[in-house]
Amino acid sequence: MKQRDAILVLGAVVIATFVSAILLAGSLANASGSATRRPGIFFDPRNSPPPARTIVDAQRSVPDALAPIVPLQRGLSDTARDAAGYLLILLGTSAALVLAHEQVVSTYRASLGGWRTQLRVLGTGLAVIGVSASAGALAWIVFLGSLSSVRGGPLGVPAALQVAIGAFSVALVIAGIAAIVGFAAAAWRLGDALFSVAWLRRFAGVPAPLIALLGATLIYIAWQIPFAGGVSVLAVLAYALGAVVTARLVGSARTVASQ
Amino acid sequence: MIDQRRPSDLEDAERLVQRLLSAIPPRALPLGFRDEVMRQVTARTTLTWEWIAAAVLAVPSLAFLIFQVVDRADEVGAALNNIVAAAASDSSDAFFFVDGTVVLALAILGVASLIAAHAALVRPVRRTTAR
Numbered sequence: 001m002k003q004r005d006a007i008l009v010l011g012a013v014v015i016a017t018f019v020s021a022i023l024l025a026g027s028l029a030n031a032s033g034s035a036t037r038r039p040g041i042f043f044d045p046r047n048s049p050p051p052a053r054t055i056v057d058a059q060r061s062v063p064d065a066l067a068p069i070v071p072l073q074r075g076l077s078d079t080a081r082d083a084a085g086y087l088l089i090l091l092g093t094s095a096a097l098v099l100a101h102e103q104v105v106s107t108y109r110a111s112l113g114g115w116r117t118q119l120r121v122l123g124t125g126l127a128v129i130g131v132s133a134s135a136g137a138l139a140w141i142v143f144l145g146s147l148s149s150v151r152g153g154p155l156g157v158p159a160a161l162q163v164a165i166g167a168f169s170v171a172l173v174i175a176g177i178a179a180i181v182g183f184a185a186a187a188w189r190l191g192d193a194l195f196s197v198a199w200l201r202r203f204a205g206v207p208a209p210l211i212a213l214l215g216a217t218l219i220y221i222a223w224q225i226p227f228a229g230g231v232s233v234l235a236v237l238a239y240a241l242g243a244v245v246t247a248r249l250v251g252s253a254r255t256v257a258s259q
Numbered sequence: 260m261i262d263q264r265r266p267s268d269l270e271d272a273e274r275l276v277q278r279l280l281s282a283i284p285p286r287a288l289p290l291g292f293r294d295e296v297m298r299q300v301t302a303r304t305t306l307t308w309e310w311i312a313a314a315v316l317a318v319p320s321l322a323f324l325i326f327q328v329v330d331r332a333d334e335v336g337a338a339l340n341n342i343v344a345a346a347a348s349d350s351s352d353a354f355f356f357v358d359g360t361v362v363l364a365l366a367i368l369g370v371a372s373l374i375a376a377h378a379a380l381v382r383p384v385r386r387t388t389a390r
Contacts, residue, residue, distance in 0.1 A: 005308035012312035019367055020319040026360035027326055039334040040327055042356040045345045049356040077359030080366070084357075087366040094370070098377045 025066045025073045029058040086220050093216040096184035097209050103247075107185035110247035111239075122235065125182075125242025129234075132175065136168070175241075182240025187215030189243075194218070309378035317371035320364040327361060 030037050042049040055074055059067040080087070096104055111121050143164050147157055191211030195204055222232040269277055328335065345353055 016315045023323040040331045040358040043338040045350040048354045080363040081359035091369045
């Protein structure tokens with residue numbers, strides 16, 4: 001194990017120790033012995049969740065050594081709850097980079113080029129979204145129109161609807177996987193674009209996964225902007241799908257050319 | 260006449276060294292030399308630290324989540340029942356709350372799993388490359 005590896009392991013140990021203390025304080029502060037505790041997970045169409053205990057109350061139910069951590073734990077808990085979407089995006093991007101590395105790299109390569117290439121990728125993505133939306137809507141219209149003939153059949157309308165919803169969900173999952181791969185490549189491209197700015201060029205040696213995560217962070221921030229957020233998410237989705245389709249087409253063209 | 264074997268961009272100081280090294284007759288590398296070099300290269304890129312880091316990060320989060328499931332099983336069950344009931348009803352409103360530490364533990368467990376997946380996936384690829 002090299003010195004760099006040892007430092008990374010040491011860093012992981014430090015993070016794990018800190019997180020363990022936070023989790024332990026959280027567990028003890030909301031242990032089942034306490035009289036009024038807020039549920040760990042709550043969903044109700046009618047009632048709102050019970051209020052949280054005050055920090056002073058929570059500090060009384062933990063050992064003295066952990067009492068100073070309770071305010072930090074409460075703040076971190078609130079932040080983590082609000083940042084669940086951001087954490088999910090980071091995790092999805094990282095998962096695509098690790099588990100579908102080759103696909104992400106080929107998609108990234110397909111989106112390299114000047115503004116004409118970028119526009120072509122974006123246009124391809126918008127076209128893919130348009131085709132998918134039209135085909136999906138038409139498929140539902142055709143299916144719902146044919147339900148009258150199913151009514152007297154052995155399946156019945158509810159079962160036919162459930163089968164259709166299941167099939168539609170499978171199609172959505174497949175499109176979602178392609179979108180995640182494209183999103184990781186798009187985030188990587190965005191990070192690259194950011195690091196091509198003159199005063200950031202000195203950090204050009206940053207590892208590619210960190211550049212991709214920075215790009216994903218920028219996309220998430222853009223998503224939070226009122227009004228413009230929806231447009232930017234649509235543009236990113238279109239770019240991601242366009243890059244995936246372009247990569248597939250480039251790969252297919254090369255295969256045909258080699259034969 | 261230009262010597263094809265001599266690099267064209269040599270400095271004056273490098274010409275003597277170039278002539279000296281060029282005079283050595285080529286010799287075949289000893290048997291197993293390449294394998295030995297590749298073994299050293301792959302040994303240097305061992306990913307043991309990734310397994311250790313993954314385990315260190317995963318264990319506290321996993322223990323916390325197991326404790327939560329054991330300690331709050333009734334709350335999870337009630338929330339799931341309410342979700343199923345809300346899906347079947349026509350209510351237009353719903354209240355949701357989740358403990359942020361659960362989110363934190365899930366995120367760290369996911370990161371640890373990704374580190375472990377990276378260590379598991381990269382090692383066989385490098386071994387195959389070495390062969």
